[in-house]
Amino acid sequence: MLRIALEQARAGYAEGGVPIGAALFGPDGGLLGRGRNRRVQDDDPSVHGETAAFRDAGRQRSYRGTTMATTLSPCWYCSGLILQFGIPRVVVGETRTFEGRHAWLAEHGVEVIVLDDHDCVDLMSAFIKERPDLWNEDIGVDD
Amino acid sequence: MLRIALEQARAGYAEGGVPIGAALFGPDGGLLGRGRNRRVQDDDPSVHGETAAFRDAGRQRSYRGTTMATTLSPCWYCSGLILQFGIPRVVVGETRTFEGRHAWLAEHGVEVIVLDDHDCVDLMSAFIKERPDLWNEDIGVDD
Numbered sequence: 165m166l167r168i169a170l171e172q173a174r175a176g177y178a179e180g181g182v183p184i185g186a187a188l189f190g191p192d193g194g195l196l197g198r199g200r201n202r203r204v205q206d207d208d209p210s211v212h213g214e215t216a217a218f219r220d221a222g223r224q225r226s227y228r229g230t231t232m233a234t235t236l237s238p239c240w241y242c243s244g245l246i247l248q249f250g251i252p253r254v255v256v257g258e259t260r261t262f263e264g265r266h267a268w269l270a271e272h273g274v275e276v277i278v279l280d281d282h283d284c285v286d287l288m289s290a291f292i293k294e295r296p297d298l299w300n301e302d303i304g305v306d307d
Numbered sequence: 308m309l310r311i312a313l314e315q316a317r318a319g320y321a322e323g324g325v326p327i328g329a330a331l332f333g334p335d336g337g338l339l340g341r342g343r344n345r346r347v348q349d350d351d352p353s354v355h356g357e358t359a360a361f362r363d364a365g366r367q368r369s370y371r372g373t374t375m376a377t378t379l380s381p382c383w384y385c386s387g388l389i390l391q392f393g394i395p396r397v398v399v400g401e402t403r404t405f406e407g408r409h410a411w412l413a414e415h416g417v418e419v420i421v422l423d424d425h426d427c428v429d430l431m432s433a434f435i436k437e438r439p440d441l442w443n444e445d446i447g448v449d450d
Contacts, residue, residue: 203366210353210362210388219353223346226449244387244408245353249447304392306369 165189165233165255166279168198172213173235173287176200182302183291184236186213188221188251191229197221203302212302214242218249227251235284237264239303247272257284261292262303308332308376308398309422315343315356316378316430324348325445326434327379329356331364331394334372340364346445355445357385361392370394378427380407382446390415400427404435405446 165187172185187198199216203209211219214234224230227249235257238246243265246254253275256266260280270276292299300307308330315328330341342359346352354362357377367373370392378400381389386408389397396418399409403423413419435442443450 207366208362209364209366209392210358215353215358219351221352223350223352223444225444227447228449240387240391241384242387244383244385248383249352250449301366301368304370306371306393 165193165231166235166257166281166284168195169213169217169233169235169255169257170281170283170287172198172200172217173284176202176205176213177287177291179205181205182298183287184213184234186217186232186234186242188217189231189233193231196224196230201302204298209302212239212242214238215245218245231255233257235281236262236288237266237278238269239264243269246274253277255279257281258288260285261288308336308374309378309400309424309427311338311341312356312360312376312378312398312400313424313426313430315341315360316427319343319345319348319356320430320434322348325441326430327356327377329360329375329377329385331360332374332376336374339367339373344445347441352445355382355385357381357388361388374398376400378424379405379431380409380421381412382407386412389417396420398422400424401431403428404431 177183181204182201197220202211231253233255237259320326324347325344340363345354376398380402
């Protein structure tokens with residue numbers, strides 16, 4: 165699951181975007197949707213990796229049994245999405261480069277699996293070093 | 308501010324959509340962006356009123372001093388958006404038909420103004436009565 169999210173993140177990096185990818189899987193493990201942050205590509209600040217994957221999955225009557233895989237610990241915006249729609253499981257690539265709200269999700273009953281994946285860490289570390297301005301813009305950090 | 312959000316909600320109702328609208332205003336009170344829930348119109352579950360207004364405002368380097376007006380108490384998804392991007396003030400049309408996370412936002416330091424507007428209540432009440440299935444889908448209630 166993380167591999168598909170990481171492919172999205174890498175594609176985003178190659179496009180000059182914020183390299184965070186995500187994918188949503190059904191109860192049977194089948195891919196429902198995938199996507200990546202599109203702030204730069206579409207000039208759209210509302211599309212984070214997780215919201216892109218959620219959108220790509222289309223309208224669903226239920227998220228029971230689904231799993232969201234994401235390369236990075238989800239921010240408040242994406243954590244709110246996960247909680248509101250009752251996505252019960254989240255696979256997180258890494259939490260080292262950004263302390264998102266995976267612990268808050270776990271407190272609210274979401275099953276959270278942190279993989280501490282070095283490919284995810286390396287990708288985000290390179291991006292944050294290269295484009296701190298863009299990264300701060302994406303997470304609402306106002307210098 | 309609420310009037311602009313309500314215009315969006317009414318337009319959504321006329322389109323057969325979920326009638327929730329929102330608008331984002333700058334520190335000077337000028338309109339930055341507005342939008343409405345587009346689940347039905349665009350077949351896109353990721354576009355809530357608040358996220359549509361946020362998108363319409365385009366990329367912003369800072370949300371300092373901004374105000375989000377919304378016809379309805381924001382759900383976790385939209386509350387997460389508001390908190391992540393540091394939108395400091397939220398004007399809420401009503402909280403009667405849906406107990407969203409306006410209180411949680413206030414606990415996290417967001418200035419929350421609840422107007423208890425009867426036009427907003429009437430519009431959502433009519434919609435929920437007519438389309439309970441669509442409303443449940445929009446807030447992730449899985450029967």
